[in-house]
Amino acid sequence: MAGTQTVEPLAGTPRERLLAAADELFYAEGVHTVGIDRVIERAGVAKASLYSTYGSKDALVRAYLESRHERIRARLEQALGRATTPRDRLLAVFETLADRITAPDYRGCAFVRASAESDGDDVAMQTSREFRGWLVDLLVGLARDAGASDPDTLARQLVMVYDGAGLGVRMDRNGESGRQAVAAARALVDVGLAPAG
Amino acid sequence: MAGTQTVEPLAGTPRERLLAAADELFYAEGVHTVGIDRVIERAGVAKASLYSTYGSKDALVRAYLESRHERIRARLEQALGRATTPRDRLLAVFETLADRITAPDYRGCAFVRASAESDGDDVAMQTSREFRGWLVDLLVGLARDAGASDPDTLARQLVMVYDGAGLGVRMDRNGESGRQAVAAARALVDVGLAPAG
DNA sequence: CTGACAGTAGACAGACCTGTCTGTTATCGT
DNA sequence: ACGATAACAGACAGGTCTGTCTACTGTCAG
Numbered sequence: 001m002a003g004t005q006t007v008e009p010l011a012g013t014p015r016e017r018l019l020a021a022a023d024e025l026f027y028a029e030g031v032h033t034v035g036i037d038r039v040i041e042r043a044g045v046a047k048a049s050l051y052s053t054y055g056s057k058d059a060l061v062r063a064y065l066e067s068r069h070e071r072i073r074a075r076l077e078q079a080l081g082r083a084t085t086p087r088d089r090l091l092a093v094f095e096t097l098a099d100r101i102t103a104p105d106y107r108g109c110a111f112v113r114a115s116a117e118s119d120g121d122d123v124a125m126q127t128s129r130e131f132r133g134w135l136v137d138l139l140v141g142l143a144r145d146a147g148a149s150d151p152d153t154l155a156r157q158l159v160m161v162y163d164g165a166g167l168g169v170r171m172d173r174n175g176e177s178g179r180q181a182v183a184a185a186r187a188l189v190d191v192g193l194a195p196a197g
Numbered sequence: 198m199a200g201t202q203t204v205e206p207l208a209g210t211p212r213e214r215l216l217a218a219a220d221e222l223f224y225a226e227g228v229h230t231v232g233i234d235r236v237i238e239r240a241g242v243a244k245a246s247l248y249s250t251y252g253s254k255d256a257l258v259r260a261y262l263e264s265r266h267e268r269i270r271a272r273l274e275q276a277l278g279r280a281t282t283p284r285d286r287l288l289a290v291f292e293t294l295a296d297r298i299t300a301p302d303y304r305g306c307a308f309v310r311a312s313a314e315s316d317g318d319d320v321a322m323q324t325s326r327e328f329r330g331w332l333v334d335l336l337v338g339l340a341r342d343a344g345a346s347d348p349d350t351l352a353r354q355l356v357m358v359y360d361g362a363g364l365g366v367r368m369d370r371n372g373e374s375g376r377q378a379v380a381a382a383r384a385l386v387d388v389g390l391a392p393a394g
Numbered sequence: 395c396t397g398a399c400a401g402t403a404g405a406c407a408g409a410c411c412t413g414t415c416t417g418t419t420a421t422c423g424t
Numbered sequence: 425a426c427g428a429t430a431a432c433a434g435a436c437a438g439g440t441c442t443g444t445c446t447a448c449t450g451t452c453a454g
Contacts, residue, residue: 030314031314033316035410035411035412036411036412036413037412045431045432046431046433046434047413047414047432047433047434048414048415048431049431049432050413051412052431056413057411057413108313112313112364112368113313113314116227116305116314117226117229117230117313117314119226129369132368133369136369153380156371156373156377157358157378157381159361159365160357160358160361160378160381161357161361161381162361163357163360163361164358165357167309167357167360167364168357171308171322172326172329172330172333177353177357180353180354180357181357183350183354184358184385187384187385187388188381188384188385190388191384211400233441233443234440234441234442242402243401244402244403244442244443244444245402245403246401246402248442248443249400253443254441254443
C-alpha cells in the first residue's frame with residue numbers, strides 16, 4: 001500500500017534522536033537541502049532542545065560528520081584485525097570501503113557531498129579534511145608496511161579509486177562500481193608493490 | 198596593493214555576459230551558494246534582463262553546465278586528433294583530463310559539485326548524467342578500439358581515477374594528484390589491454 | 395522627430411531558513 | 425507534596441533567495 005508506509009520513530013535521548021535524524025536526513029538529502037525543521041520533526045524533538053543540546057545547525061552537522069568518521073574508523077579497525085599479511089591489510093581496507101559503496105542505501109561519500117560547494121573553511125570542509133587526512137595516513141602506513149616503492153602515491157591512488165567508485169554509484173547508478181573498484185585497486189597494488197618502477 | 202585589485206568587466210551581449218559571470222561564479226563558489234544578485238552584478242546586467250533571456254536560475258545553471266560540457270568535448274576532440282594509435286588515443290583522453298585538473302584554477306568537476314546534494318531529478322543531475330554518459334561512451338569506444346578485454350570496466354575505472362583525482366585536488370589540496378592519476382591510468386590500461394585476465 | 399524596444403535600477407512579494415523567546419507540560423529527586 | 429529541571433509546541437524576528445513589476449533611459453529605424 002503506497003502512502004501508508006510510515007517511518008519508525010527514533011529511540012533514545014533527544015540528543016541521540018537528533019543525531020540519528022540528522023544522520024538519516026543529512027545523508028539522504030544533503031546538509032544544505034535539509035532544514036532544521038525537518039530534523040526536529042524526524043527526531044520528535046522541540047526546536048529549543050536542538051539549540052540547547054547542540055547550539056547550532058553547524059554543530060549538528062559537525063556531530064553528524066564526526067559520527068560518520070567514527071563509524072568508518074571502527075569498521076576498518078575490525079577489518080584490519082582479520083587480515084594477516086601487510087598486503088592483505090592494505091587490500092582489506094579497500095575491500096571494506098568497496099563493500100560499503102555497494103550497499104543499497106549508499107548515496108556517495110558523506111564528506112564529499114557535504115563539502116562539495118563549501119568555500120574552504122566551513123565545518124563540512126574541516127571535518128572532511130580530518131577524515132581524509134586520517135584515511136590517507138592509514139593507507140600510507142599500510143602501503144609502507146607492505147613494501148610499496150612509493151607508499152604515498154599508492155595510497156593516494158587508492159583513495160582516488162575509492163572516491164571515484166563512490167561517485168560512480170551515485171552519479172551513474174553504476175552497480176558494478178564496487179567490483180570494478182576492487183579490481184582497479186588490486187591492479188594498482190600489484191604495480192605499486194613491484195620491486196622497481 | 199591588496200584591496201585595490203579589480204575584476205575586469207565582462208564583454209559581449211547581456212546574454213554572453215550573464216553566461217560568463219555564471220561560469221565564473223558558479224564554478225568558483227558553487228551553484229547553490231551564489232545567488233542571482235551576485236551573477237547580475239558581475240555581469241553588469243539588470244535582473245529583468247536575466248529573466249527575459251534565460252527565464253530562471255535553473256535555466257542559467259543548465260546553460261552554464263552545458264557550456265562546460267561543450268568546452269570539454271571540444272578540447273578532447275582536439276587531443277584525439279593528435280593521437281595516432283588506439284592506445285594513444287585512450288591515454289590522450291585521460292591525459293587531457295589530468296592536464297585540466299592540474300590547472301591552478303581547478304576547483305573540482307563542475308558537474309560533481311553542482312549535483313553533490315541534489316535529489317536526483319534536478320537540472321544539475323540531469324546535465325551531469327548527460328555529460329558522464331557521453332564521457333563513458335567515448336572511453337568505452339576507445340577501449341574497445343584499443344583491444345581491451347573488458348572495455349566497459351576499463352572505461353569506468355578510468356573515470357573513477359579521473360573523478361578521484363579531481364576530488365584529491367579540491368579536498369586534499371594534493372598537487373601531485375595529476376601525476377599520480379596519470380600513473381594510475383597507465384597501470385589500469387596496461388592491465389586492461391593484457392591478452393587475458 | 396517619434397515610437398518601438400532593449401536594457402537599467404530598484405522596490406516588492408512570497409517563500410524559506412536559522413535562531414530566539416514565551417508559555418506549558420511532564421518527570422524526578424527529595 | 426513540591427520545586428527544579430527537561431522537554432514540548434509554536435510564534436516571532438531577521439535575514440536571504442527567487443522571481444515579478446514599475447518606472448526610467450538610451451538607441452535606432454523610418
